[in-house]
Amino acid sequence: MFYVSNIFQxxxxxxxxxLQEKTYQTLAKLKIAFSRVETDEAITMEDCVIINQKLEMEMVKTLFLCNRQQTKFYLFVTKGDKTFSSKDFSHALGIPRVSFAPEVLMEEMLGTKIGAATVFSALLDQDKQIKIVFDQAVLSQEWYGCSDGTTTGYMKVKTTQIIEDFLNDTNHQPLIIQV
Structure with a gap:
């Protein structure tokens, strides 16, 4: 059975x-409230179903993408149950087709491993190499469920606080698309 702890604030x-330490330091600095759980290692969206139930929200899907030359990078946040289409994503941004960034770049640039991609990686992107892109559908959700930078820590935060407070603090202006 998949382990999910009690809820912590x-x-x-x-x-x-x-990244996990910087995430919680930044949330405290910005006075952003959160609820979190500790879990067994969760890698897939299917692993997140029990986490969603415990935290009473829906986990977002966060994908790390790049162009063929691996010179342009995108952190795409969409609803967890939505299928990703590289064609639709690229068309919405008016860019050539993208693919998933290599695991080594994910660890180097995002400070996470596969399954833990998170908007909080903006804290490590001091040179603004990564464009943060949100699916419009995510913005209609009251709660934003995501990894804390690990595959064993998940939280919920008000979506507006991620967009308005957190990303503002990191000097990342998110692109909003409909796909």
Whole structure:
């Protein structure tokens, strides 16, 4: 059975990555409230069903994409149950077709491994190499469910606070598309 802890409103006692620590430090600095759970390692959206039930929200799907030359990078946030189409994404932005970025770049640029891609990686993108792109459908959700930068920590935050407070603090202006 997939383990999901009780709900916490405070940061973990011990951090398992630099990104996870920066995430909770930034949320505290911005006074952004959250609810979080600790879990068994969750990699797929199917793993998130129990997490969604516990936190009473829907987890977003966060994809790390790049062009063929691996010179342009996109962090795409969409609804968890939505199928990704590279063609539709690229068309919406008016760019050549993209694909999933290699795992090594995900670890290097996002500070996460597969299954833990998160908007909080904007904290590590000091040079603004990554364009953060939101599916319009995510913005209609009251709650934003995502990884805390690990595959064993998940949280819910008000969607408006991610868009207006968090991304503003990181100096990332999100692109909003409909796909």
């Amino acid at each position: 405070s940061a973990p006692q011990v951090f398992s990555s630099v």
